[in-house]
Amino acid sequence: MDNIAGTKSSLTWAVHLSVIILVGLWLFPTVGLLVSSFRTADQIATSGWWRAMFPAEQNLVLRTAAPAEQVQEGGLYVIEGNLFVEDGNPRPEATISVWGTSSRDVAAYEVGDTADMGEDGRITVAENGDYRLENDTEFEGRRGERVFVTAKTPPEFTLRNYQNVLFDPSNREGMAKAFFNTLTVTIPATIIPILVAAFAAYALAWMDFPGRALLIAAVVALLVVPLQLALIPLLKFHNEIGIGKGYLGAWMAHTGFGLPLAIYLLRNYMVGLPRDIIENAKVDGATDFQIFIKIILPLSFPALASFAIFQFLWTWNDLLVALVFLIDSTGETTVMTKQIVELLGTRGGNWEILATSAFVSIAVPLLVFFVMQKYLVRGLLAGSVK
Amino acid sequence: MNRLLFAGAAAVALSTGMAQAEAHMPFTPGEGDFSWDSLEPLKGVDLSGQQLTVFGPWLGPDQAFVESVLAYFADATGADVRYTGSDSFEQQIVVDAEAGSAPNVAVFPQPGLASDMASRGFLTPLGDDTGEWVKENYAAGQSWVDLGTYKDKDGNDDLFGFFYKVDVKSLVWYVPENFEDAGYEVPESMEELKALTKQMVEDGETPWCIGLGSGGATGWPATDWVEDMMLRTQPPEVYDQWVSNEIPFDDPRVVEAIEEFGWFARNDDYVAGGAGAVASTDFRDSPKGLFSSPPQCYMHRQASFIPAFFPEGTMVGADADFFYFPAYEEKDLGKPVLGAGTLWAITDENDAAHALIDFLQTPLAHELWMAQSGFLTPHKGANTDTFADPTQKALNDVLLGATTFRFDGSDLMPGGVGAGSFWTGMVDYAGGKDAGEVATAIQNSWDALK
Numbered sequence: 001m002d003n004i005a006g007t008k009s010s011l012t013w014a015v016h017l018s019v020i021i022l023v024g025l026w027l028f029p030t031v032g033l034l035v036s037s038f039r040t041a042d043q044i045a046t047s048g049w050w051r052a053m054f055p056a057e058q059n060l061v062l063r064t065a066a067p068a069e070q071v072q073e074g075g076l077y078v079i080e081g082n083l084f085v086e087d088g089n090p091r092p093e094a095t096i097s098v099w100g101t102s103s104r105d106v107a108a109y110e111v112g113d114t115a116d117m118g119e120d121g122r123i124t125v126a127e128n129g130d131y132r133l134e135n136d137t138e139f140e141g142r143r144g145e146r147v148f149v150t151a152k153t154p155p156e157f158t159l160r161n162y163q164n165v166l167f168d169p170s171n172r173e174g175m176a177k178a179f180f181n182t183l184t185v186t187i188p189a190t191i192i193p194i195l196v197a198a199f200a201a202y203a204l205a206w207m208d209f210p211g212r213a214l215l216i217a218a219v220v221a222l223l224v225v226p227l228q229l230a231l232i233p234l235l236k237f238h239n240e241i242g243i244g245k246g247y248l249g250a251w252m253a254h255t256g257f258g259l260p261l262a263i264y265l266l267r268n269y270m271v272g273l274p275r276d277i278i279e280n281a282k283v284d285g286a287t288d289f290q291i292f293i294k295i296i297l298p299l300s301f302p303a304l305a306s307f308a309i310f311q312f313l314w315t316w317n318d319l320l321v322a323l324v325f326l327i328d329s330t331g332e333t334t335v336m337t338k339q340i341v342e343l344l345g346t347r348g349g350n351w352e353i354l355a356t357s358a359f360v361s362i363a364v365p366l367l368v369f370f371v372m373q374k375y376l377v378r379g380l381l382a383g384s385v386k
Numbered sequence: 387m388n389r390l391l392f393a394g395a396a397a398v399a400l401s402t403g404m405a406q407a408e409a410h411m412p413f414t415p416g417e418g419d420f421s422w423d424s425l426e427p428l429k430g431v432d433l434s435g436q437q438l439t440v441f442g443p444w445l446g447p448d449q450a451f452v453e454s455v456l457a458y459f460a461d462a463t464g465a466d467v468r469y470t471g472s473d474s475f476e477q478q479i480v481v482d483a484e485a486g487s488a489p490n491v492a493v494f495p496q497p498g499l500a501s502d503m504a505s506r507g508f509l510t511p512l513g514d515d516t517g518e519w520v521k522e523n524y525a526a527g528q529s530w531v532d533l534g535t536y537k538d539k540d541g542n543d544d545l546f547g548f549f550y551k552v553d554v555k556s557l558v559w560y561v562p563e564n565f566e567d568a569g570y571e572v573p574e575s576m577e578e579l580k581a582l583t584k585q586m587v588e589d590g591e592t593p594w595c596i597g598l599g600s601g602g603a604t605g606w607p608a609t610d611w612v613e614d615m616m617l618r619t620q621p622p623e624v625y626d627q628w629v630s631n632e633i634p635f636d637d638p639r640v641v642e643a644i645e646e647f648g649w650f651a652r653n654d655d656y657v658a659g660g661a662g663a664v665a666s667t668d669f670r671d672s673p674k675g676l677f678s679s680p681p682q683c684y685m686h687r688q689a690s691f692i693p694a695f696f697p698e699g700t701m702v703g704a705d706a707d708f709f710y711f712p713a714y715e716e717k718d719l720g721k722p723v724l725g726a727g728t729l730w731a732i733t734d735e736n737d738a739a740h741a742l743i744d745f746l747q748t749p750l751a752h753e754l755w756m757a758q759s760g761f762l763t764p765h766k767g768a769n770t771d772t773f774a775d776p777t778q779k780a781l782n783d784v785l786l787g788a789t790t791f792r793f794d795g796s797d798l799m800p801g802g803v804g805a806g807s808f809w810t811g812m813v814d815y816a817g818g819k820d821a822g823e824v825a826t827a828i829q830n831s832w833d834a835l836k
Contacts, residue, residue, distance in 0.1 A: 042697050045674050059679035102567040104591075106680045143704060146563055148679045170450065235485035245487050323472070324481055329439030329489035331470040341473055345446035345694075 037355035038157040044351050055154050057097075059106060062147050064123070064131060067139035076134045077121075083129040083147055094153040099125050106148035120145065161356040165343065177332075178339040184247060185326065185335060186315040189254035190308055196255065197262030198304065202292045204263065205270040206278060216267065222260040230256075231324050238325065246333065250326040257321065258311050269303035270296055305375030313365050336361050410457040413757065419771045420757070424748035425462050431741050434464030438738035441482075442493030443475040443728070447694075448760065452493075455754045459745045465738045479733070483508040488733040491742055495728050496797035497533055498804060500547050503731075507539035509546040510732040512743055517545040519747055524549070525764040526791045533793055534729055547729030550746045551755065552762050554785050555610050555689040555724040555794065556617075556711040559673060563705075564681050575715040576618060580649070586684055587655045595658045595683035596651050597672025598665050598816060605809030607669045608647060608816060609796040610724065611687065615646040617722035618713045622790045629795040631832055635803075636825035644821040651816055658683040665816045670695045676706065687711055689726070690781050691760060703777040710784055720789030726797060756782075764791075800835050807831035 009015075035049040047056065062083040070079045084094055100108035101115050101123065109115050114124045121135030125147060133145065166175065203209075204216055234256075238249045273296065281291050297304075315321075319337040326333050334342075340357035344350050369376070416422055444452050449471045460467040470489075472478050476499055482488045483503060494500040503509055512534075520534070521527040534547035558579075565572070568589065573579040586593040598607050616625050620639050627633045628640055654660040658675045659667065659682075675682030677697050686692070693702045700706055713719050730746060732739045745751055752768040755761035759774055762782050773779040785791070796804035811824045 040698070045671055045697075046678075061677065061679045103561075103564045103679070103681050104567055232481055232484050235481065235487065239486045323474070323478060327470070328487065329441045329470050329482075330437070330468045332468075334470075342445045342449070342471065344473065345448075350446075 033355045033358055036351065037161055037359050038159070039352060040158055040160070041350065041352045043156070052157070053155055055152050058151055058153050060149050060151060060153075062129075062149060064133050064144035064147060066144050067141055070139050073134075076136065077138050079133040079139065079144070081131060083125070083131055083149065085129075094129065094151040095127050096125060096129060096149045096151045099147060099149040101145065101147060103146075103148065107150060117145070123147070125149070161352045162360075165353065165356045165360055171339070171343065174334065174339055174342075175336075178334045178336045181333055182316065182336045185250050185254070185322065186312055188247075188251045189258070189315045190311045192251060193255045193258040193262045193311060194304055194308060197259055197266050197307070198297065198300070199292070200259075200263045201266035201270050202288075202296055204267045206291070206296075207288060219260050219263050219267075223264060225260075227257045227321070231320075235324055245326060245328040247326065250322060253321050253325045254311075254315050254318070258314070262307050262311070265307050266300065266303055269300055273299055302375045305372055309368060309372050309376050312368055316361075316365050410454055411461065412454055413754065415458075415461075418757075419769050420753045421749040421767070421769060424750045425458065425745075428459070428462045428741065428745055428748070431463050431737075433738045433741060435466075436736065436738045437466045437468065438491065438736070438742060439489040439734075440467065440469045440491045440493065440742070441475070441479065441489035441733075442469065442471055443473070443495045444493070445471040445473060451755055451758045451761070454758070455751060456742075458750070458754060459742060462745075463738070463741055465741070467738075467742075479503070483733060490732065490734045490736055490739045491730055492733045493728050493730050494547065496726070497536075497547065497729060497793070498797055498799065498801055500534075500729055500731055501536040502801070503733075504536035504538055504544075504546045508733060509536075509538075510735045510739075511538070511544040511546060512548060512732070513545070516548060516743060516747070520545075520548070523747070523766055525766055525786050526788070527764075529791060529793075530764065533798075547731045548743055548746060549727045549729050550751070550763070552725050552727035552764060552785065553689045553691055554762060554781055555726060556614055556722070557688065557690060557708045557781070557784070558711050559676065559686045559688060559692060559706055559708045560684055561676050561681065561705065562707050564676075564684055568684075570684070572709045573712055575712045577715055579712055583650070583656055591681075592656070592658045592683050593685055594650055594656050595667075595672045595675040595686045596664045597667030597669045598813060599668035600670075603805070603809060604665070605812040606796065606805075607688065608651070608812035609804075609808050610689070610794065611647040611651070612643050612812070613792070613795045614687075614711055614722075614724050615643040616640065616795070617724060617790065617792055618719060619643055619646060619717065621719060622722065622792060625792055625795065629798050631799075635829035635832060636822060641821050641825050644815060644825060648815065648821060652818070661816070661818075665813045690762060694760070703775060707777070708781070721787065722790040722792065723784060723788035724792055724794060725785065726794040800832070802835045803828060803832045 032049045035052050036044055039049065039052055043052070046058075064083070065079050065081045067079070069081070070077050072078070083096075096111055098107040098110060100106040101117055102108070109125070111125065111127045114122050116122050119135075119137070121133055121139070123131060123133045123145065125131045129149075129151075131147065133139075164171075166172065204212060204219075234253060235245075235249075238244060238252075243249050243252075277295060278291055281295060286294070317337065319335075319341065322335045322338060326335065327338060340354070340361060343353045343357055413420065415425075440452075440456065442452065449469065453469050456467045456469055459465070475493075475495065479488070479492050479494075479499075480503070483506075488508065500509065517531050517535075520531050524530045530549050531545060534549060535543050535545050536547075538544050538546075560572075568586075568591065570582060570586070573582050583593045596607070596611075598605050600606055613625075616628060616639075619642055620628075624633065624639060628635070628637070633639070650656055651664050652661045654662075657664055669688070673686045673688065673692055673695055674697060676684070676686055677700065693700070693706070696702070696706055710721070710723075713722060730743065732743070749765060749767040749769065752761070752763045752765045753772040756763065756768065756770075756778065757772045757774055759778070762778070762785055764785060766786075770779055770782060773782065796808050798804065799808065807828045811828045814827075815821055815824045
């Protein structure tokens with residue numbers, strides 16, 4: 001009785017559970033990236049993002065104020081202040097458990113103890129970071145004493161990375177330019193292949209001509225050709241016919257590289273449309289062009305939309321084709337991906353910028369995805385379900 | 387009336403143009419210790435309307451620095467100078483040159499690739515004048531000429547590359563206050579350095595932070611170690627023979643240098659995280675161990691660019707400092723220094739490109755970057771008072787005080803070795819493979835390339 005259609009399988013919970021696990025697995029790295037984008041470079045280097053949400057026990061190297069701040073109290077020279085205050089800005093509250101004055105023994109003293117540093121004076125550190133450094137002789141030198149503390153610090157997040165990527169004057173202009181350049185590349189590079197592929201797909205699906213099967217086989221074969229093979233010959237060709245590096249070249253390259261998949265996907269969908277409608281139209285005297293425009297195109301909308309999403313995402317995220325066919329050495333035609341790579345610095349390693357840029361550049365594709373997602377699923381099933 | 391309007395408009399245009407230029411020019415012409423006079427001859431060159439494209443490996447802050455230097459060239463000559471940087475410079479310049487859309491000037495991070503491009507006819511010779519100039523005005527001038535001289539398409543030697551901006555690699559970074567707390571002294575010789583290493587272990591500390599990780603280039607920091615050791619165990623002639631493969635890679639003298647590196651890197655007690663962590667630690671994260679509490683290590687051998695990866699707010703000179711990676715006292719090989727540098731070459735000839743090479747010969751071009759950050763130069767005429775801080779000056783003194791200067795050997799070897807099997811071989815060696823075996827494998831890969 002279990003397998004009768006319409007009754008619920010008793011294993012639904014297993015399905016739900018595995019869906020939840022899979023979704024969790026998929027989202028896990030993204031959450032890590034999101035958390036990292038709110039942390040500073042030093043935080044990323046010292047602890048994992050999963051620790052960022054909780055108060056953490058940290059070993060910190062802090063410094064007292066410089067000798068220039070000292071005041072005289074009777075026969076004593078005194079420097080007072082709070083260790084957590086940096087350049088006048090207090091850091092979030094932290095509680096010190098143990099501390100030390102030498103890198104050799106960072107947990108030598110309890111809170112409230114006084115450390116005798118010989119001729120460098122005596123220092124007392126309180127739980128909240130307040131300290132009092134006193135000496136019988138005048139403090140000398142330009143820098144304060146180092147104090148090593150073990151402290152529990154609350155979670156700390158910063159918006160500075162986003163500020164750096166989006167609003168920093170040195171790259172704000174570049175980012176804005178890159179954003180519009182990317183749109184200039186992606187929109188035509190999405191529309192042109194769809195236009196070409198729709199015609200081709202109709203011909204391959206519904207028009208009888210010799211060699212049709214061979215052509216379809218060739219298109220399928222082209223799916224497996226890696227585009228890297230064509231980079232240099234194609235760029236040479238562009239230079240020879242005079243379009244050089246620029247938007248036109250980038251559109252053509254994206255169109256060429258996207259066409260095999262587009263034709264294959266659309267043809268499979270169009271072949272699945274009911275034969276009766278098309279034959280009826282032919283009997284009524286419709287030309288191929290009229291059938292294509294009035295019947296096939298409206299019916300193929302889900303497939304067209306899903307390919308558009310694919311092509312848009314791939315051109316949006318593309319760096320390779322842009323570097324080869326678009327970005328020339330004047331630097332005017334930079335795109336988002338290139339701009340993000342530049343933010344990483346000469347030797348890379350600015351993880352906080354990478355994480356932040358990833359979320360900035362993900363915004364537009366996410367928007368496109370959520371607006372058009374119902375077509376994506378329908379289009380993905382193109383030809384597989386009748 | 388009309389004339390007045392015109393003049394007004396011209397004044398507005400002029401002032402906005404100047405405001406724009408100033409934004410990219412951090413130093414006011416005529417002020418400070420800079421050799422502003424050296425710019426005078428270039429002011430006679432009128433390049434207005436010419437576009438000059440420069441393509442190089444620098445991004446981020448370095449890009450801002452190079453653009454600020456180029457701005458002065460643009461200001462003097464009127465040329466429209468555009469710089470673009472890329473982290474995949476090595477691949478992109480080849481693609482662009484092959485396809486015929488090369489920039490006017492390319493800045494190569496290593497001579498190997500430039501030599502390769504020259505032999506395929508993609509570079510324009512700089513002329514004998516430039517060669518003479520380098521010989522006279524650079525410290526160890528002849529070696530800089532040799533490094534920039536390659537065979538062209540027909541097999542004739544010519545000067546193609548002009549060195550501008552060099553890095554010193556023979557440096558050990560440390561935290562002076564940590565040394566003070568523990569009572570350590572800066573070692574003056576390799577013997578002392580090894581004794582200090584042992585001393586630290588006896589005191590229960592870990593002396594070194596070594597990290598070889600660098601994504602696809604993992605292993606390169608170890609090649610610098612081996613090259614430095616080569617210069618400290620053998621005379622420079624043997625180093626040259628090794629780099630040009632006149633002696634095989636598995637020569638006992640080379641194997642000895644590799645094992646010298648192993649003395650430091652393959653001892654669990656000497657390296658933070660143990661010998662197993664050497665290959666997997668990223669070179670950018672490795673120096674952070676110096677600054678942790680308690681310190682994970684006390685010393686870190688790396689080139690002059692590494693302060694960029696120190697924790698935020700670290701003051702070089704106070705919070706962190708360097709000492710020269712010393713040579714063996716008993717071997718009497720002087721003060722060898724290992725370095726690297728970027729060379730500028732003309733990939734698409736025009737007047738502006740040649741004028742730019744002339745500009746790079748002025749002391750001013752060097753001083754402008756010296757006064758900012760991360761720039762060292764062998765130019766003897768550049769005023770070292772313009773260095774932004776004393777540490778930079780001290781770094782440059784290491785360069786100028788070298789008795790032997792040798793260029794990073796892995797950059798001079800063929801790409802398949804110097805940026806391939808040498809890197810991977812060093813990762814294998816750090817992982818515990820025998821030095822002789824590793825060297826033989828590298829030699830085999832070299833033979834396969836011939």
